Amino acid sequence: MFKPWARPLLNGLMNILYPPVCFLCQRSLFPAESGQCVCPSCLASIEMNSPPFCSKCSRPLKKPARAFCHNCQRSNFHFDNVYAACRYSEPFQRLLHLYKYGNLTAIRKIFASRMIEFIDTHQIPVKDYQLILAVPLHPVRQRERGYNQSELLAAELAGHYRIPFRNNILKRTLYSPNQARVSPKQRWTNVESAFKIGSHSCITNTNILLVDDLITTGATLSSLSGVLKAGGAKKVSALTAAIAE
Ligand SMILES: [Zn+2]
Ligand SMILES: [Zn+2]
Numbered sequence: 001m002f003k004p005w006a007r008p009l010l011n012g013l014m015n016i017l018y019p020p021v022c023f024l025c026q027r028s029l030f031p032a033e034s035g036q037c038v039c040p041s042c043l044a045s046i047e048m049n050s051p052p053f054c055s056k057c058s059r060p061l062k063k064p065a066r067a068f069c070h071n072c073q074r075s076n077f078h079f080d081n082v083y084a085a086c087r088y089s090e091p092f093q094r095l096l097h098l099y100k101y102g103n104l105t106a107i108r109k110i111f112a113s114r115m116i117e118f119i120d121t122h123q124i125p126v127k128d129y130q131l132i133l134a135v136p137l138h139p140v141r142q143r144e145r146g147y148n149q150s151e152l153l154a155a156e157l158a159g160h161y162r163i164p165f166r167n168n169i170l171k172r173t174l175y176s177p178n179q180a181r182v183s184p185k186q187r188w189t190n191v192e193s194a195f196k197i198g199s200h201s202c203i204t205n206t207n208i209l210l211v212d213d214l215i216t217t218g219a220t221l222s223s224l225s226g227v228l229k230a231g232g233a234k235k236v237s238a239l240t241a242a243i244a245e
Helices: 006-017 040-044 070-074 092-101 105-121 139-145 149-161 184-191 219-230
Strands: 082-087 131-134 170-172 195-197 207-215 235-243
Touching: 082 105, 092 105, 092 207, 092 235, 105 149, 105 235, 131 149, 149 207, 170 219, 195 219, 207 219, 219 235
Parallel strands: 082 235, 131 207, 207 235
Antiparallel strands: 170 195
């Protein structure tokens, strides 16, 4: 509709008529911040996940003398490790809600940069992984939402670390109700046999990094890791934007 040269002009005009505001506090963003969707003070209030945390799933430890969290002590998770960048507190919770249900896909940049910061700070050996996969949505859910929020994060991280990313290997075959509204026990039941692998050849003997937005009980990531290992993967770890305590 518009000539290519007219687009920057139009964007500039739109910024004057409708100045961009912070998604969280609604304060107007300065021209230098207009590429961001959240103002610097809201950004700084996102709580990073920091030690002491569980050496398997990076859940914050209530008793720092222990190596593993309560969850990892009593569950036999199929994943090798989970690396979680942020705590699932405010304003992360509100931001994640906007990202998943508000069609605000630009928020992926905020989460991906926090994940990169976590990896670099804690020297997570991401280069040991040859393949990045995202936790899949059921096709019906993906059609409703229009995108898979974990896939967008996975693509950002794969681009940053130059690790191959594939979005056609894992399939979610079970359409489960909103996981946020079900009990932890029900959640475990729902994810069992919820996934299948479309193509086995490229996962054989491969170290895989699974990307997801949030880890809660670990049921989904464990189930997927089990499926990938049964399909021939050597090591499966997960990287999430946040962890719910
Ligand atoms: Zn703000
Ligand atoms: Zn743990």
